[in-house]
Amino acid sequence: MTTVKEQKTIQDQFKARMNEDELLNCMRCGFCLPACPTYIESGFKESHSPRGRIAMMKAVVDGLIEPDEDFERSLDLCLSCRACEAVCPSGVKYGELLEEARDIISQNKKYSLPTRIVRKAVFEGLFPHPNRMKNLTGLIGFYQRSGIQTIARKIGFLGLLPDSLTAMEKVLPKVATLKQLKNRPDYLPAIGEQTKRVAFFSGCLMDSMFLETNDATMKLLQLAGCEIVIPQTQTCCGALHGHYGEKTSSKDLAIRNIKAFEDLNVDFIITNAGGCGAFLVEYGHLFQDDPEWNDRAHAFSNKIQDISEILVAVKFHEKVRLELPFQIITYQDSCHLKNVMKTASAPRTLLKAIKGTEYREMYDADRCCGSAGIYNIIESENSMKMLDYKMVQTKNTQASTVVTANPGCLLQMKLGIEREGLASTMRGIHIVDLLLEAVKN
Amino acid sequence: MLSNVVKDKIIAIVTKENYEDSKTERLVYSYDSTPNLQAMPDAVVSPRNTEEISKILKICNEFNVPIVPRGSGTNLCGGTCPVEGGIVLLLKHMYKILEIDEENLTITVQPGVITLDLMKAVEAKGLFYPPDPGSMKISTIAGNISENAGGLRGLKYGVTRDYVIGLEVVLPNGDIIRTGGKLAKDVAGYDLTRLMVGSEGTLGVITEATLKLLPMPETKKTMLALYSDLESAAKTVSKIIANKIIPITLEFLDQPTIKVVEAHAKIGLPTDAKAVLLIEQDGPPEVVERDIEKIIKICKEQNAVSVQVASTEAEAESLRTARRTALSALARLKPTTILEDATVPRSEIARMVNAINDIAKKYKLEICTFGHAGDGNLHPTCPTDARNHEEMERVENAFAEIFDKAIEFGGTITGEHGVGVMKAPYLEWKLGKEGVAAMKAIKQSFDPNNIMNPGKVFAKQTRKRVVITK
Numbered sequence: 001m002t003t004v005k006e007q008k009t010i011q012d013q014f015k016a017r018m019n020e021d022e023l024l025n026c027m028r029c030g031f032c033l034p035a036c037p038t039y040i041e042s043g044f045k046e047s048h049s050p051r052g053r054i055a056m057m058k059a060v061v062d063g064l065i066e067p068d069e070d071f072e073r074s075l076d077l078c079l080s081c082r083a084c085e086a087v088c089p090s091g092v093k094y095g096e097l098l099e100e101a102r103d104i105i106s107q108n109k110k111y112s113l114p115t116r117i118v119r120k121a122v123f124e125g126l127f128p129h130p131n132r133m134k135n136l137t138g139l140i141g142f143y144q145r146s147g148i149q150t151i152a153r154k155i156g157f158l159g160l161l162p163d164s165l166t167a168m169e170k171v172l173p174k175v176a177t178l179k180q181l182k183n184r185p186d187y188l189p190a191i192g193e194q195t196k197r198v199a200f201f202s203g204c205l206m207d208s209m210f211l212e213t214n215d216a217t218m219k220l221l222q223l224a225g226c227e228i229v230i231p232q233t234q235t236c237c238g239a240l241h242g243h244y245g246e247k248t249s250s251k252d253l254a255i256r257n258i259k260a261f262e263d264l265n266v267d268f269i270i271t272n273a274g275g276c277g278a279f280l281v282e283y284g285h286l287f288q289d290d291p292e293w294n295d296r297a298h299a300f301s302n303k304i305q306d307i308s309e310i311l312v313a314v315k316f317h318e319k320v321r322l323e324l325p326f327q328i329i330t331y332q333d334s335c336h337l338k339n340v341m342k343t344a345s346a347p348r349t350l351l352k353a354i355k356g357t358e359y360r361e362m363y364d365a366d367r368c369c370g371s372a373g374i375y376n377i378i379e380s381e382n383s384m385k386m387l388d389y390k391m392v393q394t395k396n397t398q399a400s401t402v403v404t405a406n407p408g409c410l411l412q413m414k415l416g417i418e419r420e421g422l423a424s425t426m427r428g429i430h431i432v433d434l435l436l437e438a439v440k441n
Numbered sequence: 442m443l444s445n446v447v448k449d450k451i452i453a454i455v456t457k458e459n460y461e462d463s464k465t466e467r468l469v470y471s472y473d474s475t476p477n478l479q480a481m482p483d484a485v486v487s488p489r490n491t492e493e494i495s496k497i498l499k500i501c502n503e504f505n506v507p508i509v510p511r512g513s514g515t516n517l518c519g520g521t522c523p524v525e526g527g528i529v530l531l532l533k534h535m536y537k538i539l540e541i542d543e544e545n546l547t548i549t550v551q552p553g554v555i556t557l558d559l560m561k562a563v564e565a566k567g568l569f570y571p572p573d574p575g576s577m578k579i580s581t582i583a584g585n586i587s588e589n590a591g592g593l594r595g596l597k598y599g600v601t602r603d604y605v606i607g608l609e610v611v612l613p614n615g616d617i618i619r620t621g622g623k624l625a626k627d628v629a630g631y632d633l634t635r636l637m638v639g640s641e642g643t644l645g646v647i648t649e650a651t652l653k654l655l656p657m658p659e660t661k662k663t664m665l666a667l668y669s670d671l672e673s674a675a676k677t678v679s680k681i682i683a684n685k686i687i688p689i690t691l692e693f694l695d696q697p698t699i700k701v702v703e704a705h706a707k708i709g710l711p712t713d714a715k716a717v718l719l720i721e722q723d724g725p726p727e728v729v730e731r732d733i734e735k736i737i738k739i740c741k742e743q744n745a746v747s748v749q750v751a752s753t754e755a756e757a758e759s760l761r762t763a764r765r766t767a768l769s770a771l772a773r774l775k776p777t778t779i780l781e782d783a784t785v786p787r788s789e790i791a792r793m794v795n796a797i798n799d800i801a802k803k804y805k806l807e808i809c810t811f812g813h814a815g816d817g818n819l820h821p822t823c824p825t826d827a828r829n830h831e832e833m834e835r836v837e838n839a840f841a842e843i844f845d846k847a848i849e850f851g852g853t854i855t856g857e858h859g860v861g862v863m864k865a866p867y868l869e870w871k872l873g874k875e876g877v878a879a880m881k882a883i884k885q886s887f888d889p890n891n892i893m894n895p896g897k898v899f900a901k902q903t904r905k906r907v908v909i910t911k
Contacts, residue, residue: 024776024827029474030515033579034555044533046514052469059468070465089769090778 002072006109010067013104014060018097023058025092026051032084032094037368038077041385047074050084050094057101067105075101077382079375080243081335081368082278095340096285099242106245122374123246127204127236128253131182137208138178168377171414176211188218188228195225195314199266201257201304203276204236210407216436217272217307223439224316226270233260239279242286243373254283255293258300268305272432274337274406275373280304281341306337307432308346308405317353322438328358329434330399332390332413333366334406347405347431354438360397364389371412383412384419391416394426402428443483443528447504451486451528454496459487470529473514473521474576475863476779477827482509482523487531491609491617491648494530498646498892499615501528507895510642512553512581516588517780518861520641524896530646532583538562539649545623546654547606552583552647559652569657571598574857575768583647589639591857593764596815597689597723598655600857602638607651610637612644613888623651636883641859642894644887658723661689662733663757664750666740667714671695674716675791677743678814681720682787684739686732690721691815692764695794698771698809698822705770708763714746718814719764721757767811774807774824781840783847784856787817796846797821804839806832818856844870865900 002010032050033039039049046052053074059065075098082095111119126132143149175181184207198221206214221228234257238250257280261269271277284301287293311317329351338344344366352359370376370386394402394416402417404410413428442462443451452460461467462484471481483506488494501508507527514521523529535551541563542548548563548570556577563570573592574580580590586608591600607621610633621627621634637644668674678691694702694717703710710717718740722732733750740748751757772778785793794810797819801808812819821843823836844854844867854860854867869877881899884891 021776025772027474027476027772027778028472028514029772030513030576030579033513044531046469047466049469055469055472056465065464065468068463068465070463074465090772091769 002067002069002105002109007066007068009108010105011060011063013108014057014067014101017104018057018061018100020061022093022097023054023061025090026054027090028055029089031087031089035083035087037079037081037083037370037386038382041382041389042077048077053078054092054094054097057097072105075105077379079335079368079370079372079386081372082339083335083366083368086339095282099245099247102243102245103247104245119244119246123241123244123249127240128249130204130207130235133204133208133236134178134181137175138181140172140209141175141177141181144172144174167415167419168411170418171411173209173212175209181208181211184230184232185218186230186232188222188230190225190227191222193225194227196267196310197227197229197265198310199261199264199269199303200228200230201234201237201261201269201271201276201280202230203271203273205407206273206276210410210430213272213407213430213433216430216432217270220307220311220316220432220435220439221270223320224311224314226310226314229264229266231260231264235260237276237279239275240373242279247286250279251286254286254297258283258293258296261300261303262296266303268310269300269303270305270307270310272307272405272430274306274334274341274343275408277304277306278336278340304341306341306343306346306405308350309343311435312346312349317350320439321355322353322435323355323441324357324434324438325441326356326358327401328360328397328399329354329401329403330360330362330394330397331365331403331431332362332369332394332409334404334409335366335368335372337405338366347403350431350435351403354434357401360399362397362399363393365393369409369412369416371406371408373408376408376412376415387412387416387419391420395420395422400426401434402426403431403434404428405431443506444504447500447506448484450500451484451497454493455486455488459489461485470511470514470531471523473511473519474517475519475522475861476777478519478522478862480522480524481526482529483526485529485531487534489534491611494611494646494648495615495617497528497530498611498613501892502613502615502890505890506892508646508892509894510583510587510646512584513555513576513579515576515580516584516859516861517782518588518641518855518859518863520588520859520861520894520897521584522862524862527892527895532581532646535648536581541566541568541654542623543568546656547623547651548654549607549649549651550582551649552581554582556580556582556585563654564657567657568654570604570652570654572601572604574601582650582652586638586647586650587640587642588859589857591813591816591818593692593813594689595813595818595857596691597687602635604653605634605638605650606653608634608637608647609649610645610647613890613893617648618645621651639859641861641897643884643898644893646893660726660729661721661723661757662729662750663719663721663760664733664736664748665760665763666718666720666745667711667747668716668718668744669714669746670744671716671794672791673744674718675794675814677718677740677745678790679788680739680743681736682815684735686722686735688720688722688732688736688815690719691813692719693717693790693810693812693814693819694719694764694767695810697807698767698811701770701774701809702763702766705773706762706766708759710763711746717763719760764811767809768822771809771822771824775826777825777827779823779825779836779840781821781823781843782818782855782858783821783843783852784816784818785847785850785852787815789850789852790814790817790819793819793847793850793852797843800839800842800846804835806835806839808839813856816856817852841867860898862897865898868898868900
């Protein structure tokens with residue numbers, strides 16, 4: 001519950017902080033409605049559409065409504081997939097409006113104790129600390145390897161956890177040992193003729209839970225002729241913080257990253273996770289009112305590029321032979337990679353270049369899978385609705401390989417495969433892992 | 442707010458889940474796509490079938506509750522804005538395609554079907570539904586019918602009106618009537634189908650529609666012609682038609698629009714061109730070939746600076762993008778975009794565009810003009826800022842003059858957006874007192890208690906209001 005007093009403070013903050021120009025830019029044409037997954041899943045409720053959410057934000061600023069439970073619920077349910085931005089004639093920066101609104105609410109409201117503990121643990125205790133991430137991942141690795149996982153599953157211990165977490169436990173990747181996790185390279189030379197000098201943004205979740213995918217990414221970059229530097233002082237991108245109303249923390253993390261990458265003299269900073277990449281390309285916006293950091297943030301953001309873009313740019317798929325045993329491949333867009341980083345054709349170009357396989361486009365491939373950061377855990381029911389729709393489309397392609405380009409989407413698609421009982425005939429895989437498989441084959 | 446008696450009666454019909462009256466839920470149905478217009482309804486009701494709607498209307502009629510039917514709320518005249526409160530009747534949950542009849546070439550649908558879904562369904566069977574409003578990806582068919590929506594193919598294929606052949610309508614007293622049917626010929630009494638089309642939800646609620654379909658044209662070709670003066674572009678339009686060619690699309694962009702489109706879309710349009718025509722023709726290949734050749738010849742005779750014909754679909758698509766991005770590009774200029782809808786006979790296009798430019802200068806406004814040159818339907822568009830009241834006053838006056846000019850040139854105050862709230866004060870200019878009185882008499886006989894979408898079409902006060910500040 002948000003108290004009346006908290007509502008008053010939130011309303012004042014809305015008046016002071018929301019970008020009125022941007023709110024007015026929404027011409028209410030409704031073009032965003034068919035692009036919005038929550039609008040569709042809610043049974044066409046305007047309050048769960050971008051146009052409706054913007055109207056509500058403006059109404060709070062204008063004092064027409066109070067920021068009540070309904071308003072908060074509507075903002076909470078947004079996946080922030082940003083599909084609405086891609087189709088908006090006026091170019092309304094919905095993502096920025098949403099982040100600001102969420103920040104105002106979260107900073108001015110007292111959450112229940114359990115929520116406070118979880119938020120603090122995730123946003124302050126875990127993600128900003130690469131070593132803690134690795135230790136936790138190491139623990140998961142121990143859990144998986146020691147046989148505890150098998151026992152836990154057998155005795156039904158997992159039944160005690162909420163359904164959303166139980167489901168997630170099943171699809172976690174097999175993670176590396178703590179030693180491997182902590183022993184990371186900081187420089188890798190190009191293999192063959194050097195084409196570019198790049199830095200690699202290794203990420204927090206990607207460099208712990210998805211270590212193998214990070215290794216595969218670097219291997220591909222090397223094969224593409226890239227010399228790679230991996231600054232050890234980099235940290236979490238801050239996307240989760242930004243999306244969940246912890247703007248100050250996300251700025252702190254951004255500053256650490258800008259500093260870590262700024263004197264490396266590289267052509268690009270490469271990411272392999274759509275969610276992180278999208279936040280990194282918007283560092284410029286994060287510091288728009290901060291003259292000290294604005295230019296440095298923009299310089300950083302301008303160098304961000306997704307792995308698939310650079311591979312296509314250096315014609316990796318034409319130079320290196322990619323081949324796999326016959327399989328039907330389909331691709332699930334990462335919302336942020338597509339709608340914010342505008343990368344959609346490069347991954348498809350690479351996948352279509354794998355000889356011996358057939359690529360089939362999935363209907364609504366760019367509709368959010370429902371993963372959306374930690375949305376699938378905190379809004380499990382809605383997330384599973386999105387996933388069910390996605391799995392219908394996936395099955396229609398008859399693909400045995402579902403490719404994604406973001407860790408959240410990957411886990412979600414694996415979860416979908418598990419829920420549908422398709423684990424024996426279908427797999428979810430990150431694009432770089434599949435490409436490396438195709439190189440080795 | 443509605444009285445508890447009315448509320449309980451309506452909940453008894455639609456159940457609690459389909460009745461909303463929290464402030465937040467009411468707020469998000471307080472607007473449509475019309476700039477700067479907002480009014481709160483008292484409740485939002487989502488019925489699932491005709492019988493429910495009939496019962497709801499009976500109650501509204503008995504208790505004098507205004508009722509505003511609404512699809513996706515994409516209209517531009519305030520048609521779905523509940524200016525007198527009451528109930529917003531959401532028809533989005535009635536979205537089934539009931540039948541595609543390939544023998545009679547008809548489709549029968551529920552009111553909430555999205556226009557694009559309808560098009561896709563008939564195209565899958567090699568058939569064609571020509572009306573193509575700009576909002577087709579989200580607008581509903583009953584909305585198109587109620588507003589008699591137009592589009593880019595109006596010149597050759599007409600507008601929504603020309604395809605509606607049968608309707609099921611719930612009248613304000615709750616009676617359910619059926620008009621027309623799957624018939625090419627039907628002269629049994631007054632044509633109530635035509636009366637309902639474009640009636641803007643003021644006569645009843647459309648609950649089912651039967652639409653006429655055509656066979657899908659075999660091929661289509663797209664071309665773009667550039668001009669260094671406006672007169673030549675306008676003359677081209679009338680020459681093409683005088684040569685007995687009717688293209689599907691004959692679209693026009695003026696220089697201010699070209700500049701803005703190019704700045705945003707970067708598709709290589711020459712910003713020194715004074716006007717651009719986008720022309721498309723469809724039909725059997727030999728006819729299309731012949732028509733396009735003739736059109737090229739006419740464009741050149743009329744001093745077109747350049748003429749490009751798309752050789753591939755991708756090329757055609759990029760040419761169409763030029764026209765389609767016009768609104769998008771203009772919408773990015775300033776916070777408020779006033780997109781208007783003046784229409785003149787196509788022979789008067791050059792005069793009208795010149796008049797618009799003069800009026801813009803007089804009122805120190807930037808007005809960009811684009812639109813459907815082939816059918817004389819222009820969209821003078823003014824990027825402005827609703828917070829600047831002084832400028833809004835000038836916008837208001839400039840548009841009043843534009844409508845005045847349109848009528849002077851034998852045109853009308855709206856070609857495809859409808860009257861709604863925005864054009865109501867100008868209706869008399871077009872129809873005269875007697876014309877408006879005749880329409881009011883029709884309204885009165887259908888809806889004596891004035892519950893159906895009150896405040897629309899007929900202005901309550903005489904104040905002119907194109908641009909409304911709250």
